[in-house]
Amino acid sequence: MDGFEFLLAYEMLSEELKKETQIFMLSSTLDPNDITRAKKNKYVKTLLSKPLPIKKFGEMIYPHCSL
Incomplete structure (x- = not known):
């Protein structure tokens, strides 16, 4: 399953399950589409590009913490 297939399956979930979720997509694609x-x-x-600097990701998911 790739990321887009995941998003299709995710869309089928109930809104209750999705309401507290954040999706960060990590890809190495250069395809503009x-x-x-x-x-x-x-x-x-x-949408994040590989390679992913872990510090940058930490700052994104924990914006109020100093890492």
């Missing part, structure tokens, strides 16, 4: 598709998806908070 994939990038646009991910950025336009209402469930994807952020």
Whole structure:
């Protein structure tokens, strides 16, 4: 299952399950169509590129903590 297949399956879940979830998509794609598709998806908070600096990711998911 790739990320887009996951998003299709995720969309089928109840709103109750999805309400507290944030999706950060991690990809190595350079395809502009994939990038646009991910950025336009209402469930994807952020599209991140590989390699992922772990400190940057930590700051995104814990914005009020100093890591």
